[in-house]
Amino acid sequence: MQRCKWMETTSVSELEHELKELVEKHRPDGQTGEVANYIPALSKANPKHMAASLCLLTGEQVQAGDVDERFTLQSMSKVITLAMALMECGEACVFEKVGMEPTGDPFNSIMKLEIMRPNKPLNPMINAGAIAVTSLLPGTVEEKVERILSFVRRLAGNTAIGFNEAVYRSEQETADLNRALAYFMKQYDVLEGDVEEVLDIYFKQCAIEVNCQDVARIGAVFANRGRDPETGEAIMPEQIAKICKTFMVTCGMYNASGEFAIRVGIPAKSGVSGGIMGAVPHCMGIGIYSPALDDKGNSVAGVRLLESLSATWGLSIF
Ligand code: DON
Incomplete structure (x- = not known):
């Protein structure tokens, strides 16, 4: 499969370099948020942790930050x-x-x-x-x-x-x-x-435990119209992947979904563990982890990182 048009001139090592820079740029943004504590076990997360993973539909994977950190799927x-x-x-x-x-x-x-x-x-x-x-x-x-x-x-x-x-x-x-x-x-x-x-x-x-790479790979199935990004095998019908991505746009970031659609423009779903799963149609899945949350329950640094990624690579679907 070809790279999506926004990225066809960028090599994987360039993507990795840019992703690393953006993760380090946004890591301190978590300081303005708070780790979830209404589920007591989640309060043990380290707010300084941040990781991001991209699963391109070409099969290429790009990662940066604390990529070995594990967290729960939650929402x-x-x-x-x-x-x-x-x-x-x-x-x-x-x-x-x-x-x-x-x-x-x-x-x-x-x-x-x-x-x-x-x-x-x-x-x-x-x-x-x-x-x-x-x-x-x-x-x-x-x-x-x-x-x-x-x-x-x-x-x-x-x-x-x-x-x-x-x-x-x-x-x-x-x-x-x-x-x-x-x-x-x-x-x-x-x-x-x-x-x-x-x-x-x-x-x-909600307690299924994953890392950023897993989340990016799951996002990639939705981005790939329900098909396995490596084998092309249908895991779910295209219509179902479409319904899911539509809900990610309209409701995936809760009462911040409108602002997120304007600033980022990527179908995404957050969890109170600090994870965000993104699905850029025909392009890639994204997995983000940074556990400090804003008052709406979305990862502060994660949302800002996605805003930067979207602006840098022109990922908005709108
Ligand atoms: O039910 C709950 O409250 C949690 N298990 C999941 C909520 C959640 O992840 C909201 N996301 N930002």
Whole structure:
């Protein structure tokens, strides 16, 4: 496959050099943010860490910074379970339970759930929507957890990916707000089945542990219209990759999605671990890690790095 047009004249070593410079330029930006602490285990992350990885659709990989650091998927997993639910239940079944609109509210807000009619979550990227999507996956708890993990491994091309037990347990013990969202949805028939079981699967998908390279590789599948960037094999239908990228644009950075679309213009999904997954259509997947967050739950240095990358290489889709 050819390089995307923005990069065809730049060699991999030049890309690596530019990426290294930008990571070091933006590393101090994390100082203005704070590591997530509402899930106690996440507060142990070092706010000085920063890493970035690009997975070009040519198969070339470029990395810079603390590339060995591992972190959990958190909300980045929401795109992955959405793709699975769309494949396993179909569009009609998924959109009967969750909407397609941005909220303009924080990721864990309950407000719109209560005031909207019907009382279904506005989109699958907020916590309520993602919990509802997870509840749609067929099978027993163990089967669902196993299938989510296998799908993440398949997308990342890395069979060594597993769970971070400490992060899983920490969220399980403290997730009162997510419990409130889930029980509310159970009352209004958005959630079926056992609420605690659904939450357990959701906490586990959030606690899947990856590095930047894994995240970039997952982003590359979405960028590559659902196909494996190395083999070209279809992992998901093109239409599903398209729906996921569209939600990444409209809701992937929560109530900062509009500003992010203007300043960066790359379909992206953040997680409170400080990870960001980007998918530049027909070009590359991007994985970023820097754990200090802004007040909307997005990595401060990660967003600024993406803004610089987009400006330097002309990556905005708009
Ligand atoms: O449910 C939660 O609150 C976390 N497991 C995930 C939230 C998240 O990553 C929001 N992202 N910025």
